Amino acid sequence: MITFKNVTKTFENGTEAIKGIDLHIKKGKLVVIIGPSGCGKTTTMKMINKLIHPTSGVIAIDGKDISGQKEVELRRSIGYVIQRIGLFPHMTIEENVALIPKLKGFKKEAYKEKVDELLKLVGLEPSLYKNRYPLELSGGQQQRVGVVRALAGEPPIILMDEPFSALDPISREQLQDELKLLQETIHKTIVFVTHDMDEALKIADEIVVMKDGLIEQIATPQELVQGPVNEFVRSFIGKERIHAAINLQNPAEKEISMIMEPVKQHATGELPSIESTTLIKDVAQQMIIQSTHSMYVVQNGERVGIVHKDGLLRELAGIVVEGA
């Protein structure tokens, strides 16, 4: 659907925002671009609707290079939702939503019905809301209208630039759920930019992790938490999320450092050692091979803990021992 080929962007002030990315966004998928601020995620997204022009490289939609396409027409085939909502305050909800269909020259009866249908889709009763003005709505309601407005022109692609990050946590969660539900009915190709990993893991079909103008990893949420490709991605996802995800699946895949016990002061005695990043299943294997009941856990050559066979068994079997 959308392809980036060796795309770079250097701004006039010399900032290299995008240092060469290749990306393929499949039709009907919700793709989340995530990264710390300044990583180029918003720039990447804005190049799709030509709000920003790439310095080099090719961006194609359905195989057609967009650089030759007229901006206005291109944008009318791409829905756009921004963080600050950007509803037109002097137009009613209905006028806001109907603007693009109107500009596209749709018949009045056709889009009037469409507006009602879309408002119902996001839980805003048309008779109650369509004649109100944006400022009479709550932030969450306003952004629902923002989403609906992007859908009104029936674009195959929708771009969402941190659409929920200005909302309160409860509205944010609600809108994330609604977007997921909505996507099940509309099956649009959605490019969603965020810096919130929980949001990305929750809604994405595919996550693109960016850093310093480069793509670090492209993976499904599950693949991402199970196999971050490097230290940056791992730290960006956050240890807790990785562990939580692994925990849910298989305790044998946990790192040994998570269940080790502290080494008692002045503990002596010769015991085999094992790296703190070793997985529980490998530790179990080592214990059997070396026929030992305990092992020291080391990190950077220093003892940081000790692990016993009991603890290992408890973890693997999921036994919780009171006071243990």
Place this chain on the structure above:
Amino acid sequence: MDVIQAFWETVVQRQDLIIERTIEHLYLSFVAICSAILISLPLGIFISRKQKVAELYIGITAVFQTIPSLALFGFLVPIVGIGFKTALIALIIYALLPILRNTYTGITSVDQAIIEAGRGMGMTSSQILLKIELPLSLPFLMAGIRTATVLTVGVATLATFVGAGGLGDVIWRGLQSYNNYLVLAGAIPVALLALSFDFILKILEKKTTPKGL
């Protein structure tokens, strides 16, 4: 009571002159305001696109504004001669600043997020201007026009010194003949005109302020 009666008698006696000069005054002010709007509005839109030169243009009109009105009329006489044209030019120059500055402020104060949303949705520049920027900056614009109108109606009294008539004529005749009633018969209509213009524009301003703001 004598004073009022005497004043009223003067008004009745000179009613032809007063009515004629009032119409002249109205005509002069109206043409000046309309011309100033025609110049300032596009210019204001233009400089709101080119923020680097905006201050320069506003600065120039501000300098015009600092020239004492009587002196401005005086300056123009050797260049354009006397008559309606001279008065008109001077009044236009005076009306430029309030309209220009308010147009500029109005357009640049429209929330950038709204414009970005419009652009991203595929609105053309002129659609953004006509459907978003101008409607949203209309309250500012109207305020500028109001200020300029009141100013122009007042300053137009000086048009008499370049032979362009207006209610200033009545006032000046009164001053020359030591007839305070005649001075008042000129000055009161000027004040009334300014106030009623202001009132009408105020209503217009309220009407044009987009709902939902």
